Amino acid sequence: MTDRHDPAELTAFAEALFAAAGLEPGKAAAVATYLVAADLMGHTTHGLGLAAMYLKAIADGTMTAAGDPGTVSDRGAAICWNGRRLPGAWLTSEAVKLAAERAKLHGTATVAIGDSHHNGALATYLTLATDQGLMVSIASSAPSGAHVAPFGGRVGVFSPDPVAHGIPTGGDPILIDISASITTFNMAQRMIREGRLYEHDWLLDRAGNPSRDPKALGEGGSLLTAGGLDHGQKGYGMALQVEALTQGLAGHGRAEAPRALTLATTVQVWDPEAFGGREAFLRQTGWLARACLASPPRPGVAAVRLPGQAGLARRRAALAEGVALHPGILESLAPHAERLGVPLPAARGVTPG
Incomplete structure (x- = not known):
């Protein structure tokens, strides 16, 4: 079973999280809006899965929190x-x-x-x-x-x-x-975490040989x-x-x-x-x-x-029925939410599978 979340509540949660971390209000709203929008369209490697990285960047100063x-x-x-x-x-x-x-x-x-x-x-x-x-x-x-x-x-x-x-x-x-x-670096990182290989030779290892193993990237390989x-x-x-x-x-x-x-x-x-x-x-x-x-x-x-037809259909469905986040995304944000005093959003419903 997969939890589904109300997109508006997810966006409000993310906005509160980024605001608590120090982003100016308009900037916190924009980051939250477009990360959730990516999840709605099915671009899950570029949605809230990036939020933990962004929060770290705010904390260490590599993302500027205010100004023009x-x-x-x-x-x-x-x-x-x-x-x-x-x-x-x-x-x-x-x-x-x-x-x-x-x-x-x-x-x-x-x-x-x-x-x-x-x-x-x-x-x-x-x-x-x-x-x-x-x-x-x-x-x-x-x-x-x-x-x-x-x-x-x-x-x-x-x-x-x-x-x-x-x-x-x-x-x-x-x-x-x-x-x-x-393929992308973010997808390769996800596949490493999930212990998966690509179905085709989409990488080169350090010696320049074709590879399906995303770990090759961390060993001197390339996409x-x-x-x-x-x-x-x-x-x-x-x-x-x-x-x-x-x-x-x-x-x-x-x-x-x-x-x-x-x-x-x-x-x-x-x-x-x-x-x-x-x-x-x-x-x-x-x-x-x-x-x-x-x-x-x-x-x-x-x-x-x-192009975009499937993403728009996913967005319509998610707005009507709730969005199912990729496994592990909310769990990765839980420590940040606790640290910043922002409650995690409640699930709206569940989808089989």
Whole structure:
């Protein structure tokens, strides 16, 4: 049996936890909102499973608890912030809001953020723009991490370098959330804790041999780029582009050799009205979405889905029935809740399995 929790109560619990730990109110609310949002969509390695790490970062000062980002430059449609290691969820959500506001004025807007703290699942921020009929892209990299080897190499240079795209269609938006690596560091850490191996060779060991064992990462191994051993040049190219788009535009990254966790994130928003028009845009994207869904599935596949379709369905179900957290997440937060005097949320119900 799996406990289910009311999403609003989980968010209130997380917000109280981060506020008690020292985050300013608006920042505590943003971190709680987007971590729970990740769990609602099924991105469980980037939901409340990150909360314990964030609380430790607040306590040791590697996450800045208060203040505003520094404005490096602002040309209206192009903005650059020094994130000052503030919470990534707050910085990223504020950047999407600002880019959406500016895109309505200029047609498009870009916000580059250097030296941010971690920001979780990029997909959770997309609807801030798509709900307004705007198209959005978010790219993020971690210059403090180097777990992904360049194609043909065996020593890590990159982080997984995720990119997310939100595309309005007139119905549910298309929500794309992919990374330049074939798997992620957080997933590898979870698999190590659970004693599992990958089903395919998605890593390299220290000698550069293919491996399914996530423990290889802690022994000098690396993650493969998307496309794997035979077509990994695709993920390699994506990683190079993401690192330039984020660290390059923000002016802060691997060249500074940061030790503590730090991110660079770039948000871009487009207003279709400034181009061929919003109705014309939706006519094209709506047609594309319908054509994909109507494609006859290959053997063994029930139906073709659009990116984000499953996550949106999970979110609807969780809002109606409660969210089932991945095993061990609340248990990992119990010592922090006791230390900070925040009661754990009660289960709303149970689901078999």
